Amino acid sequence: MAFSYFIPKNGYFSTPISPFSIRGLGVNLTKNISLETGGSLYRMSGLNIKGLPFETKDPLVGPNFTIFVPVEIVFGLKGNTIQFDIKGGGFFFYGFDQKINYGNMDRAMREYYNLEIVNSNLSFSNKPGFGYHAGAELTLSVTSQVGVSLETNYLVGSSQFPLTGSYTGGENNTITTEAVDYPDAKIDFTGLEFSIGVFFNSGGGGQPQKRRRR
Helix, strand or coil: CEEEEEEECCCECEEEEEEEEEEEEEEECCCCEEEEEEEEEEEECEEEEECCCCCCCCCCECCEEEEEEEEEEEEEEECCCEEEEEEEEEEEEEEECCCECHHHHHHHHHHHCCCCEEEEEEEECCCCEEEEEEEEEEEEECCCCEEEEEEEEEEEEEEECCEEEEEEEEECCEEEEEEEEECCCEEEEEEEEEEEEEEECCCCCCCCCEEECC
16 A cells, blocks of 8 residues: 655646555566556546647646556566666556636636637547656565555656637727637646555565555
């Protein structure tokens, strides 16, 4: 069990939903190399959108729920009471119950279109996303079965999130409504994931290693 967190680039601090998070399931391929996977259900407080004609450091979508499933190769160096793992691979994610943060979106559009006020009305097409990640984990053994782990992963991913709709904007007492189409918009799933927790080892040899995070 562990405390696990995700800090997205230009987003809000987010956490997994317990107990819907289990990671580190896999098999040993060699003495030092293993293949691992798992999954987490995150409550994302806010993520950014890239591929727009304007940029902002404020999150433009969220809160939402996001399923995150990594697949990674782990290279481990193990001593009597300590183990250091270097890991990397790819991941799949899918956000549902998506919401546009209209407060941040309208503010960014107002600055980009140089208007005094903007109210947007947008629709989106939600798609699954993919990416890659790399990280490291340090495990200190308390007994032969239990240890304490510290892990950090850097994630880089995106999912297509094309936006269409319109905005109504005003300047100098003139109000206009304009159509917008942002076909290249993507949810930016880039950030730092870290955890502090307890490691459970089911056994040696070719048996799988199990870890749970919440």
